Amino acid sequence: MLSAFFLDRVPTGIKGLDELLGGGFPDGRCILIVGSPGSGKTTFALQYLYHGAMLGETGLYVTLDEHPDHVKRNLQSYDWDIDGMEKKGKLLFIDASGLRRTGGESNRLSPYGGSATDVSDFTELLKTINKVVEGENVRRIALDPVTSLMLRYVEELKKRRATVAFFDALADSGCTSLITSELKTSLMDRRFQLEEFLSHGVVLLHTLFHEGNVVRAVQIEKMRGISHDTQIRPYQFGVTGIEVFPRDKVF
Ligand SMILES: Nc1ncnc2c1ncn2[C@@H]1O[C@H](COP(=O)(O)OP(=O)(O)OP(=O)(O)O)[C@@H](O)[C@H]1O
Numbered sequence: 318m319l320s321a322f323f324l325d326r327v328p329t330g331i332k333g334l335d336e337l338l339g340g341g342f343p344d345g346r347c348i349l350i351v352g353s354p355g356s357g358k359t360t361f362a363l364q365y366l367y368h369g370a371m372l373g374e375t376g377l378y379v380t381l382d383e384h385p386d387h388v389k390r391n392l393q394s395y396d397w398d399i400d401g402m403e404k405k406g407k408l409l410f411i412d413a414s415g416l417r418r419t420g421g422e423s424n425r426l427s428p429y430g431g432s433a434t435d436v437s438d439f440t441e442l443l444k445t446i447n448k449v450v451e452g453e454n455v456r457r458i459a460l461d462p463v464t465s466l467m468l469r470y471v472e473e474l475k476k477r478r479a480t481v482a483f484f485d486a487l488a489d490s491g492c493t494s495l496i497t498s499e500l501k502t503s504l505m506d507r508r509f510q511l512e513e514f515l516s517h518g519v520v521l522l523h524t525l526f527h528e529g530n531v532v533r534a535v536q537i538e539k540m541r542g543i544s545h546d547t548q549i550r551p552y553q554f555g556v557t558g559i560e561v562f563p564r565d566k567v568f
Pocket residue numbers: 352353354355356357358359360361391394395554555556
């Protein structure tokens with residue numbers, strides 16, 4: 318049957334983006350969201366999970382930089398009932414923010430609800446994620462941001478192996494996962510980051526400067542297995558989160 322060759326799609330919840338993707342993210346894949354500070358990485362990640370929760374799909378947010386309470390507070394300007402979804406068990410949080418503060422020793426990591434597990438690296442984090450995914454029937458994962466985890470590996474080969482294993486394991490969980498990554502240089506003259514080569518798909522959040530104005534724009538750099546738009550398209554923040562304008566061009 319021909320349809321067996323097409324990947325199922327997961328609606329992103331980002332208004333306008335599904336049109337660029339031909340329906341949504343490919344099911345069961347690991348997608349990287351790359352952007353500069355304040356470009357909307359956390360908004361994107363939570364919007365994706367919140368939309369899934371509205372559809373009845375349980376979402377898991379793994380925070381690697383900030384405490385979950387801070388993340389929620391920063392998203393209060395959107396009309397999302399995150400606490401309500403959390404109470405219903407449709408949004409779960411893992412606090413892995415302790416990881417960024419140390420080099421390699423074990424740290425405390427709190428899965429939802431407050432009970433804690435020790436984690437030291439990708440492997441420990443995966444174990445905790447898998448336990449929650451299996452126990453709570455999670456369908457969507459967002460990990461925000463992966464940058465501090467990557468910095469734990471000095472040696473390139475070890476970093477590459479750990480990243481491949483991590484992305485593969487997330488895909489094996491059966492969930493469709495988003496991983497955010499921080500961009501430290503301008504998008505126009507940047508070097509590609511290792512995680513971009515290793516993930517199944519990459520969405521770039523550009524912050525551009527044009528005639529004295531800041532222009533926000535999204536671009537699907539790659540999405541293995543599907544045909545998609547590759548143009549740079551404008552987006553903006555509103556009370557419902559990020560909205561992409563799929564027919565408009567920036568240049
Ligand atoms: N209700 C709103 N209306 C308009 N813009 C908003 C609204 N809420 C947030 N923003 C914009 O979203 C930006 C922050 O988004 P977000 O925290 O998702 O970015 P980020 O890429 O995760 O940032 P960081 O690099 O600090 O982690 C703010 O700088 C602000 O410009």
